[in-house]
Amino acid sequence: MVRAPSTSGSSQGLFDLDLEGAIELIKKSGARTVGVQVPEGLKRIASDLAGEIEEKTGCEVIVSGDPCYGACDVDLDLCRAADLVIHVGHSEMLEGDPLSDKVVYVEARMRADVREAIEGAADDLLSARRVGVVTTVQHVHKLAEILEVLKGRGIEGVVRPGGRTRYPGQVLGCNYEAARNADVDTYLFVGTGQFHPLGVALATGKRVIAADPVTGNFSVIDTAQILKRRYGAIARAIDAERIAVIVSKKPGQRRMELARRMISLGMERGKRMVLVYLDRMEPDALVNLGVDAAVSTACPRIALDDQAKYPVPVLTPPEFEVLLGGRKGDYLLDEIE
Amino acid sequence: MVRAPSTSGSSQGLFDLDLEGAIELIKKSGARTVGVQVPEGLKRIASDLAGEIEEKTGCEVIVSGDPCYGACDVDLDLCRAADLVIHVGHSEMLEGDPLSDKVVYVEARMRADVREAIEGAADDLLSARRVGVVTTVQHVHKLAEILEVLKGRGIEGVVRPGGRTRYPGQVLGCNYEAARNADVDTYLFVGTGQFHPLGVALATGKRVIAADPVTGNFSVIDTAQILKRRYGAIARAIDAERIAVIVSKKPGQRRMELARRMISLGMERGKRMVLVYLDRMEPDALVNLGVDAAVSTACPRIALDDQAKYPVPVLTPPEFEVLLGGRKGDYLLDEIE
Numbered sequence: 001m002v003r004a005p006s007t008s009g010s011s012q013g014l015f016d017l018d019l020e021g022a023i024e025l026i027k028k029s030g031a032r033t034v035g036v037q038v039p040e041g042l043k044r045i046a047s048d049l050a051g052e053i054e055e056k057t058g059c060e061v062i063v064s065g066d067p068c069y070g071a072c073d074v075d076l077d078l079c080r081a082a083d084l085v086i087h088v089g090h091s092e093m094l095e096g097d098p099l100s101d102k103v104v105y106v107e108a109r110m111r112a113d114v115r116e117a118i119e120g121a122a123d124d125l126l127s128a129r130r131v132g133v134v135t136t137v138q139h140v141h142k143l144a145e146i147l148e149v150l151k152g153r154g155i156e157g158v159v160r161p162g163g164r165t166r167y168p169g170q171v172l173g174c175n176y177e178a179a180r181n182a183d184v185d186t187y188l189f190v191g192t193g194q195f196h197p198l199g200v201a202l203a204t205g206k207r208v209i210a211a212d213p214v215t216g217n218f219s220v221i222d223t224a225q226i227l228k229r230r231y232g233a234i235a236r237a238i239d240a241e242r243i244a245v246i247v248s249k250k251p252g253q254r255r256m257e258l259a260r261r262m263i264s265l266g267m268e269r270g271k272r273m274v275l276v277y278l279d280r281m282e283p284d285a286l287v288n289l290g291v292d293a294a295v296s297t298a299c300p301r302i303a304l305d306d307q308a309k310y311p312v313p314v315l316t317p318p319e320f321e322v323l324l325g326g327r328k329g330d331y332l333l334d335e336i337e
Numbered sequence: 338m339v340r341a342p343s344t345s346g347s348s349q350g351l352f353d354l355d356l357e358g359a360i361e362l363i364k365k366s367g368a369r370t371v372g373v374q375v376p377e378g379l380k381r382i383a384s385d386l387a388g389e390i391e392e393k394t395g396c397e398v399i400v401s402g403d404p405c406y407g408a409c410d411v412d413l414d415l416c417r418a419a420d421l422v423i424h425v426g427h428s429e430m431l432e433g434d435p436l437s438d439k440v441v442y443v444e445a446r447m448r449a450d451v452r453e454a455i456e457g458a459a460d461d462l463l464s465a466r467r468v469g470v471v472t473t474v475q476h477v478h479k480l481a482e483i484l485e486v487l488k489g490r491g492i493e494g495v496v497r498p499g500g501r502t503r504y505p506g507q508v509l510g511c512n513y514e515a516a517r518n519a520d521v522d523t524y525l526f527v528g529t530g531q532f533h534p535l536g537v538a539l540a541t542g543k544r545v546i547a548a549d550p551v552t553g554n555f556s557v558i559d560t561a562q563i564l565k566r567r568y569g570a571i572a573r574a575i576d577a578e579r580i581a582v583i584v585s586k587k588p589g590q591r592r593m594e595l596a597r598r599m600i601s602l603g604m605e606r607g608k609r610m611v612l613v614y615l616d617r618m619e620p621d622a623l624v625n626l627g628v629d630a631a632v633s634t635a636c637p638r639i640a641l642d643d644q645a646k647y648p649v650p651v652l653t654p655p656e657f658e659v660l661l662g663g664r665k666g667d668y669l670l671d672e673i674e
Contacts, residue, residue, distance in 0.1 A: 043626055044625065044626070044627040047611040050611050051611075060612070062614045063581075063612065065615030065618075066616050077614065275398065276400045276401075277418060285402045289383060289384060289400070
């Protein structure tokens with residue numbers, strides 16, 4: 001493990017990256033051109049990484065300049081241009097494009113101490129003697145320690161395998177398989193931000209406590225606001241006549257068959273449906289197309305987290321089924337399996 | 338020729354598209370899935386076009402949702418997903434990716450009357466009895482009429498073949514070959530906006546009069562402001578230590594060898610150079626990479642027209658050579674041949 005090069009004012013100083021392992025792999029592979037893809041939060045280290053790889057391997061290095069937020073978003077054009085691609089910060093996704101065989105995943109492990117936030121949350125957890133434990137790839141190496149801290153407070157932590165995730169207990173913005181079948185009423189999410197624990201709460205309908213190892217704080221996730229906004233978006237789409245169904249070009253988000261099913265459902269109800277293929281979902285795309293609403297089969301979080309940016313309602317596939325009257329019952333989070 | 342479907346408030350009512358021809362081609366090709374790519378200014382007709390093609394051919398239609406500003410930007414992912422792609426509004430570019438063999442180009446012909454603007458400009462032109470005539474693909478069908486109007490005022494119009502353009506007299510934002518070797522001191526540009534005639538003036542160093550067939554007005558192009566801004570950008574890049582060299586993924590903008598030459602030049606002068614491959618050049622890309630300046634081998638107009646959007650100087654390759662002291666003399670516009 002080497003420490004990621006530290007540059008001023010950004011967060012990568014908190015992470016360990018196994019760059020040495022990647023450099024060994026590059027040397028063994030005989031690659032002459034190496035691609036480097038880094039997520040937005042770590043982008044500032046990209047040119048240092050490129051310099052280090054060039055220096056230690058003699059390869060030409062090409063950095064991916066497009067935004068990247070997950071392993072769903074491997075830069076396939078970079079895979080075409082390079083012999084090998086180093087993808088930093090995300091764990092491997094099991095399916096994908098054959099081109100992604102060229103990808104070497106270098107995960108980023110956060111060094112933050114998980115103990116303080118979990119100790120703080122434990123009092124709230126104590127009413128549940130058994131809790132499901134989930135986290136993101138940045139903290140999966142801390143799972144044993146998390147279970148131990150819980151045990152010290154008399155709480156049994158349950159870790160379940162995930163779906164398209166690489167590690168047990170690991171969740172993604174689009175996949176909460178690891179937060180299922182745990183037979184618990186409460187989940188403990190360890191990690192930063194509200195993005196993932198909100199997904200856990202929506203996916204399971206259970207109580208979720210988020211413990212943040214960077215701040216040392218914890219919070220109980222409230223889904224009321226987001227559910228209100230989602231039902232609001234569905235309601236605003238009722239009169240939509242012209243509806244775009246979005247399919248992402250990103251290899252881990254490309255759900256063409258699901259999109260075709262949405263097109264059929266809409267047409268059966270007399271809607272004017274248009275199938276739209278794009279790399280990056282953006283407000284301008286919908287403005288320029290002149291549609292009244294969109295159903296996004298791309299990243300499920302676009303509709304949930306970014307609706308305010310869009311001029312028209314953007315629904316997930318299950319929300320679109322609610323709109324058309326074909327689905328009843330509890331709110332169903334869109335996940336990519 | 339069929340009239341483009343007219344929808345409210347947008348400009349496509351001014352254009353004729355030969356959609357019938359494209360539909361015949363689709364039927365003959367045996368295609369089952371057809372892609373449709375439309376530039377931003379005509380995007381609103383995309384879903385109507387898709388509906389018409391579906392109805393008349395029985396094919397599934399997929400619309401490209403990413404921005405498109407030229408034939409340099411054929412959607413290769415759409416080419417991979419569809420059997421045939423209808424690319425609207427631009428003329429074919431002669432080089433490109435093998436995938437672009439799937440593309441059928443449907444040009445948009447503007448119906449606007451060119452006579453009024455040229456008659457108005459003629460008084461200014463009269464000092465030159467011989468002028469070079471250039472235009473964009475939307476007006477190339479009017480070239481004979483343009484020459485006739487000029488002749489009526491005693492002016493000889495000279496039309497020269499272009500480079501990567503399909504028609505004599507046609508210019509692109511990145512190519513002014515048709516404005517060379519005309520042995521004239523003045524060019525008449527017929528078309529809308531300042532984007533193309535500014536390019537003619539920078540590429541030739543000659544006087545350029547732009548006649549706008551939509552407004553009926555004409556203007557004489559002044560390059561002083563843009564040249565001042567460009568030399569300002571070069572001056573601001575003098576102390577840059579870390580410099581990104583941008584290569585575009587777009588098939589008609591991908592200049593990897595030129596980028597490699599820029600990397601070498603910069604390294605010889607002790608700069609820290611990083612090679613960046615991206616689909617869409619945007620301010621955030623440079624902010625996140627933390628570079629002090631960029632050299633863009635993508636669309637030459639990014640540096641010229643959009644510099645104000647960027648937090649750091651963005652130079653064209655010839656401007657970078659000026660910065661490094663390797664090039665003297667008149668301002669040299671970056672063009673893609």
